[in-house]
Amino acid sequence: MLLFTKNLCMWWVTEEDLDKDKIYDVFVSYSHKDEDFVTQKLIPWLEGGPHPYKLCLHYRNWIPGEFIATQVTNSVLESRRTLVVLSPNFLESVWGKLEFRTAHMQAMSERRVRVVVVLYGDVDINSLDRELQAYLKTNSYLKWGEAYFWNKLMYALPHSKRNGKHEID
Numbered sequence: 001m002l003l004f005t006k007n008l009c010m011w012w013v014t015e016e017d018l019d020k021d022k023i024y025d026v027f028v029s030y031s032h033k034d035e036d037f038v039t040q041k042l043i044p045w046l047e048g049g050p051h052p053y054k055l056c057l058h059y060r061n062w063i064p065g066e067f068i069a070t071q072v073t074n075s076v077l078e079s080r081r082t083l084v085v086l087s088p089n090f091l092e093s094v095w096g097k098l099e100f101r102t103a104h105m106q107a108m109s110e111r112r113v114r115v116v117v118v119l120y121g122d123v124d125i126n127s128l129d130r131e132l133q134a135y136l137k138t139n140s141y142l143k144w145g146e147a148y149f150w151n152k153l154m155y156a157l158p159h160s161k162r163n164g165k166h167e168i169d
Helices: 032-048 068-077 086-093 094-110 128-137 149-156
Strands: 024-029 081-084 115-119 159-162 166-167
Touching: 024 068, 024 094, 068 081, 068 094, 068 149, 081 086, 081 149, 086 094, 086 115, 115 128, 115 149, 115 159
Parallel strands: 024 081, 081 115
Antiparallel strands: 159 166
16 A cells, blocks of 8 residues: 555556546445535545545436436446445445445456445444445455545555556546
């Protein structure tokens, strides 16, 4: 992670060719009940931080009147990563679970890490459904407020190498 944040090993971790047709860097999946956290903390950093990302967001990029399931699928397919804000509110949301499953299935079909999970709030991993539990036990995840959170998040999100500098497509 240190090498990545200092732009010293970008030529080894670039996925530009595999993702060149994707519209967005990150689809942010979250419960509408966590919108304040997402819009006040995550989005400003993701879009205005040291390496701005192009985000796909429900309220900004979804087409009113379209089927939600279709928009979930399109958001996942058109994004390099899906960032899941896993909170107690998210766990109560039928749509949130659909978004996670869609992203997870896409990642499995491509055999690539495409889902980035951020634990937000008091989430008891042992009480999750089997699919989420299995995912968290076999994949890395971030916890909001942990040390070096932003560096870890930046490392987990898409990055590319151009002229030796970290840039987003």
